[in-house]
Amino acid sequence: DQQVKQNSPSLSVQEGRISILNCDYTNSMFDYFLWYKKYPAEGPTFLISISSIKDKNEDGRFTVFLNKSAKHLSLHIVPSQPGDSAVYFCAASAGYGGSQGNLIFGKGTKLSVKP
Amino acid sequence: EAGVAQSPRYKIIEKRQSVAFWCNPISGHATLYWYQQILGQGPKLLIQFQNNGVVDDSQLPKDRFSAERLKGVDSTLKIQPAKLEDSAVYLCASSSTRATGTQYFGPGTRLTVL
Numbered sequence: 001d002q003q004v005k006q007n008s009p010s011l012s013v014q015e016g017r018i019s020i021l022n023c024d025y026t027n028s029m030f031d032y033f034l035w036y037k038k039y040p041a042e043g044p045t046f047l048i049s050i051s052s053i054k055d056k057n058e059d060g061r062f063t064v065f066l067n068k069s070a071k072h073l074s075l076h077i078v079p080s081q082p083g084d085s086a087v088y089f090c091a092a093s094a095g096y097g098g099s100q101g102n103l104i105f106g107k108g109t110k111l112s113v114k115p
Numbered sequence: 116e117a118g119v120a121q122s123p124r125y126k127i128i129e130k131r132q133s134v135a136f137w138c139n140p141i142s143g144h145a146t147l148y149w150y151q152q153i154l155g156q157g158p159k160l161l162i163q164f165q166n167n168g169v170v171d172d173s174q175l176p177k178d179r180f181s182a183e184r185l186k187g188v189d190s191t192l193k194i195q196p197a198k199l200e201d202s203a204v205y206l207c208a209s210s211s212t213r214a215t216g217t218q219y220f221g222p223g224t225r226l227t228v229l
Contacts, residue, residue: 004157034217036220041222042222042223043119043121043206043208043220043221043222043223044158044206044220045220046217046218046219049217089157089158091157102160102163102171103158103160103218105157105158105159106157107155107156107157108157
């Protein structure tokens with residue numbers, strides 16, 4: 001049973017446009033969400049996170065939106081750049097600030113930004 | 116600040132052989148994680164250490180996998196004997212605390228079992 005789902009295996013976007021990557025989760029105990037970016041032959045790199053007490057977090061070109069009632073989060077990249085081409089993983093954990101911290105990952109979405 | 120180091124980067128073995136992976140976390144990070152990432156999937160947690168103690172190994176196949184973190188710094192993950200389905204990338208990650216959830220990953224070891 002997949003607790004974190006990224007239903008789009010791939011996404012292609014033109015340079016300069018917005019990229020929107022989506023993630024759904026099923027476990028209502030999740031209270032901390034993260035996005036990681038992964039280039040080939042490298043480990044995942046932390047990108048941005050959001051706790052369940054917020055509905056938006058912004059860092060430069062990257063914004064994460066959280067809709068708790070829909071159990072849905074999205075990552076917006078504006079403007080998209082060719083260097084953003086990578087696999088993006090959504091991850092969630094339960095017990096932020098508490099005793100957990102284990103991350104549950106989605107399967108990833110491969111983003112291709114075309115010049 | 117140096118990142119998480121892992122070695123080897125690549126390993127090819129025959130089934131039923133044994134293999135070991137090494138991880139050196141970011142300096143000062145008390146929590147260390149080992150993940151298995153099968154092609155086309157997201158990383159799956161195998162084991163979590165807090166200092167040199169095991170916090171969670173519920174998803175570690177203990178009949179063939181073992182891990183240790185002596186002295187609370189470096190860690191090794193061993194598979195003995197390996198099966199074909201163990202072919203994957205093994206990722207090590209560390210974080211300063213368990214609570215923050217922000218984990219920093221090493222480059223991984225790609226294991227191929229023939």
